[in-house]
Amino acid sequence: MHIPDGYLSPLTCAALYGASLPAWVVASRKVRKVVKSRSVPLLAVGAAYCFLVMMFNIPVPDGTTAHAVGAVLVAVLLGPWAAVVAVSVALAIQALFFGDGGVLAFGANAFNLAVVMPLSGYAVYRLLSRGASLTSRRRAVAAGIGGYVGLNAAALLTAIEFGIQPSLFHAADGTPLYAPFDLAHTIPAMALAHLTVAGAVEFALTMGVIAYLQRANLPLLRINHRGVESAVVEGDQAGEGDVPARPRWRLLVVAFAVMVALTPLGLVAPGSAFGEDAPEDLDLAAYDIDAVPKGLRSYAGFWHNTLFDDYGFADERYPQLAYILSAVIGIGAIAVVVGGAALTVRFVQRRRVVATT
Amino acid sequence: MTAPAWLVTQEAGLCPCSPIGRRRKGSFVDKTIAGAARVMREAMFSDDVAARRGLLQSVEPRVKLVALLALLLTASLVHQLAALAALYAVTVVLAVASGLPIGFFVKRVWLFIPLFTGAVVLPATLNLVTPGEVVVPLGTWFGHEVGLTAQGLMAAAMLVTRVAVSVSIVVLLTLTTRWNRLLAAVRALFVPRLFVLVLGMAYRYLFHLLSAVTEMYEARKARTVDARRGGSARGRAFVAASAGALFGKAHALSDEVYMAMVSRGYDGDVRTLTARAPNVADLAFASAAVALSILFVLADGRLAG
Numbered sequence: 001m002h003i004p005d006g007y008l009s010p011l012t013c014a015a016l017y018g019a020s021l022p023a024w025v026v027a028s029r030k031v032r033k034v035v036k037s038r039s040v041p042l043l044a045v046g047a048a049y050c051f052l053v054m055m056f057n058i059p060v061p062d063g064t065t066a067h068a069v070g071a072v073l074v075a076v077l078l079g080p081w082a083a084v085v086a087v088s089v090a091l092a093i094q095a096l097f098f099g100d101g102g103v104l105a106f107g108a109n110a111f112n113l114a115v116v117m118p119l120s121g122y123a124v125y126r127l128l129s130r131g132a133s134l135t136s137r138r139r140a141v142a143a144g145i146g147g148y149v150g151l152n153a154a155a156l157l158t159a160i161e162f163g164i165q166p167s168l169f170h171a172a173d174g175t176p177l178y179a180p181f182d183l184a185h186t187i188p189a190m191a192l193a194h195l196t197v198a199g200a201v202e203f204a205l206t207m208g209v210i211a212y213l214q215r216a217n218l219p220l221l222r223i224n225h226r227g228v229e230s231a232v233v234e235g236d237q238a239g240e241g242d243v244p245a246r247p248r249w250r251l252l253v254v255a256f257a258v259m260v261a262l263t264p265l266g267l268v269a270p271g272s273a274f275g276e277d278a279p280e281d282l283d284l285a286a287y288d289i290d291a292v293p294k295g296l297r298s299y300a301g302f303w304h305n306t307l308f309d310d311y312g313f314a315d316e317r318y319p320q321l322a323y324i325l326s327a328v329i330g331i332g333a334i335a336v337v338v339g340g341a342a343l344t345v346r347f348v349q350r351r352r353v354v355a356t357t
Numbered sequence: 358m359t360a361p362a363w364l365v366t367q368e369a370g371l372c373p374c375s376p377i378g379r380r381r382k383g384s385f386v387d388k389t390i391a392g393a394a395r396v397m398r399e400a401m402f403s404d405d406v407a408a409r410r411g412l413l414q415s416v417e418p419r420v421k422l423v424a425l426l427a428l429l430l431t432a433s434l435v436h437q438l439a440a441l442a443a444l445y446a447v448t449v450v451l452a453v454a455s456g457l458p459i460g461f462f463v464k465r466v467w468l469f470i471p472l473f474t475g476a477v478v479l480p481a482t483l484n485l486v487t488p489g490e491v492v493v494p495l496g497t498w499f500g501h502e503v504g505l506t507a508q509g510l511m512a513a514a515m516l517v518t519r520v521a522v523s524v525s526i527v528v529l530l531t532l533t534t535r536w537n538r539l540l541a542a543v544r545a546l547f548v549p550r551l552f553v554l555v556l557g558m559a560y561r562y563l564f565h566l567l568s569a570v571t572e573m574y575e576a577r578k579a580r581t582v583d584a585r586r587g588g589s590a591r592g593r594a595f596v597a598a599s600a601g602a603l604f605g606k607a608h609a610l611s612d613e614v615y616m617a618m619v620s621r622g623y624d625g626d627v628r629t630l631t632a633r634a635p636n637v638a639d640l641a642f643a644s645a646a647v648a649l650s651i652l653f654v655l656a657d658g659r660l661a662g
Contacts, residue, residue, distance in 0.1 A: 004474070005523030006516060010433045028551060038615050040551070044558030045611035048566050051559070053600055055396070055570075057388040059592035065385045070600075077604060089552070089559050095527075096543075097536060097560065098399060103426070103527055104433055166487075166512075171661075174489050175508040177436055180481035180516065208597025209604070216598075217605050 001069070001158055002094065003109055005102030007179045008161060009169045016161070017107030020088075023115040027084035039082075046078050047089035054090070058201050066197055068205040069154070071113055072121030072147040076210060079224045080122040087114035108161055112154040121150020127342060134221055134230040135214045144207030151202040155194035159186040359408065360401040385592055386578050393571045397564070406532045411455035413533035418542035420639040424646035425530045431650040432522040435657040438511070441518040444653060448525040455533050465528060466521045474520050475513075482509035536560060562610060569606050573599050 008016075031039050053070030060066050075083035088110045094100040101109045125146030132138040163183030166176035181189075213221050218230060407414060413421060432444055452462045481487050482505045483495075489508030496503060531539070540557045544550065577595065635643075 004520055005429065005433065005527070006474075006519035010430060013433070024552075028549070032551075038611075040554060041558065041611040041614040041618065042608075044555045045562050045566075045607045045614065047555060047559035048563040049604060049607040051563055052566055052570055052603065055389065055392050056596050056600055057385040057392065058596050059385040059589035061589050065388055073600075085552075085555065089556050092556055093560055093563065096539065097403070097531055098396065099524060099527055099531065102523060104429060104523070171436060171508075171511075173508060174487070175515075176481070176487065176512040177515065178519075180478060180487055180509070180512040185480075185486065204593050205597055205600065208593060209601045212598045212601035213604070216601065220601075220605055220608060223608070 001109075001113065001155060002091075002101030003105040003112075003158065003161070005104050007102075007165070008105055008108055009165060009178050010104065011169075012161060012165070012178075013104045013107055016111045020107050020111045020115055023084055023111075023119075024088065027081040030081035031079075031085055042078070043082060043085050043089070046074060046082060046086035047093070050074055050086050050090035051093055053205075054094075056205070058205055060197060060201065066201045068147070068198075068202045069113055069117065069151060070202075070205065071117040071154075072125065072143070072150040072202070073206045073209055075118035075122040075150075076125055076143045076146070076206070077220070077224060080118050083118035083122070084114055087118060090114075108158075112157045112161075116157055117150040117154040120153040121146040121148075124149045127345065130346070134218065134225055134228045137211075140207050140211040140214060143210040144203040147202040147206030148199045151199055152191070152194050155190045155198070156187065159183070159190035162186040162190075359405045365398055365402050365405070385596065386574050386581070390571060390574050390578065393567050393574075396567060400536075400564070403532045404535065406457060407535045409456045411457075411533065413451060413455040413529060415638070416642050417633060417635045417639040418534050418538040419545040420635050420643045421534065422530065422539070422542040422545065424643045425526055427647050427650040429523060429526045431653045432519060432526065434654055437657050437660045438515055438518060439660065440653055440657040441515065441522055445518065445522045445525065447649065448522065448529060451529055452525075455529070457529075457532060462525070462528065466525050470521050470524065471517060474517050478513040478516050482506065482513050484509065487512060558614070562614070565610065566603065566607060570599070570603060573602070 031043065050070060053073065054067060057065035057067055069087075071083060071087045074086055078086065091101060091109050091114055092106065095103050095106050095109070123146075125142050128142035128145055129139045132142070160183065162179045162181060163186035165179040166182050169177045171177060179186075210221070222228075416424070428444070428447070432441065435441060435444070449459070449462070453459055484491050484502070484504055484506045487506050487509035489506035491502065491504035492507045492510070494502060494504035534542070537557065540553055540560075543556070544553050577599075
C-alpha cells in the first residue's frame with residue numbers, strides 16, 4: 001500500500017503532510033511524557049521492528065505468501081502514540097534508503113499507515129478488549145480485529161487519495177495528470193483486496209503475536225498494559241484504572257474538528273468531482289455523448305431521501321458553511337450509530353460478567 | 358572497504374524460478390531469508406557507490422538534498438510528456454557524472470516500473486475508464502464501443518514516466534550519499550532532532566535485528582525435512598511466534614542500548630555531527646538545479662499554453 005511518487009499531485013502530497021503534522025507533534029509529546037528518556041532507544045528499536053514486521057512473508061492457503069503492515073500490532077505492544085512515531089520512522093527508512101514508497105508521497109503514506117491505521121485499529125482493540133484479562137482469548141482476538149479494521153481504514157484512505165486525482169487534476173482535454181482511476185474504481189479495487197486476503201493476513205499476524213506473547217512472554221505485554229489483571233475478570237474498572245479518559249476524547253474531538261474544517265477544500269479545488277453529480281449537471285459534450293445513458297438516468301434519483309441535497313442550503317449561498325454544517329451532521333449521525341454499537345457491546349459484556357459470577 | 362563482488366551479485370542457479378531443479382512456489386521461509394539478504398545487499402551496494410568519486414558524491418549533502426528535492430518537485434509539477442522525458446535525460450547525465458553503473462541505473466527503473474505501474478495503469482487506457490477520443494477501437498461490448506483513448510494512453514505514458522523520473526531522482530540521492538550524512542542533511546529540512554536521532558538509530562539496529570531474523574529462519578529451514586507438511590496454518594503460527602520472539606529481542610536490545618547511552622554520558626540532549634559548510638561549487642550546483650527546475654516548469658507552461 002506504499003504510494004510511490006508520481007501517483008499523487010503535489011497539492012495532495014502537501015495536504016497529507018499537513019494532516020500528519022499534528023499527529024507527529026502530539027505523538028512525540030505523549031511519548032516523551034510516558035517513557036521519558038528511555039523513549040529514544042525504545043522508539044528506534046520499535047521502528048526497526050516495524051520495518052522487519054513488514055518483511056515477514058506470511059503463508060496463505062493457496063501456497064503463496066503475503067505480508068502484513070503491523071502498525072496495529074506495534075500500537076498494542078508499545079501504545080498508539082509510540083506506534084505513530086515508530087511506523088513513521090520505518091516508512092521514512094523505506095522511502096529514503098530502499099526506494100519503497102515515495103519521498104513526496106511520504107506524508108500520504110505516513111497519514112494512512114502510521115497515523116490512521118494504528119489509531120483507528122487501537123481504538124477498536126480497546127473497545128473490544130475492555131475488561132478482558134491480559135491473558136484472555138478475547139484480548140488476542142480484539143487485537144486481530146483491530147489490525148483488520150486499521151488496515152481497511154488505511155486502504156480506504158489510499159483509495160480515496162488515488163480516486164480524487166483524475167477529477168481534480170486533469171489536462172484541458174480530460175487527460176488525467178496523475179493516478180487515472182476515479183473513486184468508483186479505486187474504492188472497490190482496494191476494498192476487495194483488503195477486506196479479504198490482506199485483512200485476513202493482518203488479523204492473523206496481529207492476533208498470533210499477541211497470543212504468542214500471552215503464552216510465552218507476558219512481561220512484554222505489560223509495557224503498554226499496566227494495571228491490567230492477567231488472571232481473572234474483574235469488571236470494567238480493571239483495565240481502566242490509570243488511564244484518564246478525558247484527554248483522549250478531547251483529542252479525538254480536535255482531530256474531527258480539523259477534518260470538518262478541511263471539508264470545503266474540495267470547493268476551492270478546480271474541477272468537479274467526476275461521477276458524483278446528477279445527470280443534468282454532466283458536461284456531456286466533453287465526452288462526445290449527446291444523451292444521458294439510459295441506465296444512468298434510471299438509477300439516478302434512485303435514493304431521494306437524503307437529509308441535505310448536495311450538502312448545501314437550498315438557496316446555494318455560503319457553500320463553505322453549508323459544507324461544514326453537513327460534515328458536522330454527518331459525523332453526528334455516525335457518532336450516534338457507533339455510540340449505540342459501543343453501548344450494546346458494553347451492555348452485553350456486563351451481562352456476561354454478571355452471568356459468570 | 359568495499360563489499361566483494363560475489364556478495365552483491367545474485368546467483369542465477371539458486372533462483373527458484375530458474376530451469377534448474379524442480380519448480381515449486383517459494384516457501385515463506387525462503388522468501389523471508391531472501392528478503393533479508395536483499396535488504397543487506399542494497400545497503401552495502403549504496404555504501405559502495407557513495408564511497409566512489411563523482412559529481413553528486415562531492416556535493417555537500419544538505420545542498421544535494423535540497424537540489425534533488427527541487428528536481429523531484431519539478432517532476433511532479435510538469436504536465437507535458439516531453440518535459441518529463443527531458444528531466445529523465447538530466448537524471449541519466451547526473452548518474453553518469455556520479456559514476457553509477459549505468460546499466461543498473463536504467464534497468465532498476467525500466468525493468469520494474471512498467472511491470473507494476475504499467476499493469477496498474479493499463480485498464481485506464483480504455484474508454485470505459487478514461488473517456489475521450491477513441492484512437493484504437495477494440496470492438497463492442499454490450500452495444501458500447503470499446504477502445505483505447507488518446508487521453509488514456511497519454512495518461513498512462515505520463516504516469517509511468519513520472520514514476521520513473523521520481524524513482525531515478527531518489528535513487529540518485531540514496532546511492533550517492535552515505536546514510537549518516539543523509540540523516541544529518543535531513544535536519545536541514547527542519548525535521549526535529551529527536552526524529553533524526555530515532556531514524557539513525559533505527560537504521561543502525563535494523564541490521565542487528567535483521568541478522569536475528571535471518572538466524573531464526575535459517576534455523577527453521579535447517580530443521581525442515583518436508584516443507585509441504587503442516588500446511589499454511591502451521592506456517593502462520595511460526596511467523597507469529599517469530600515476530601513475537603523478535604519483539605522480545607528488540608525490547609531487550611532497547612534496554613541495553615539505553616544503558617550503554619547512559620554510561621557514555623547521555624543526558625537526554627542530542628548532539629549531531631556538524632557537516633562542513635557549503636562551498637562555492639556546492640552553491641553553484643544548487644543554483645543550477647533550482648534554475649533548471651524553474652526553467653522546466655516555465656517551459657512546461659509554455660508548451661501547454
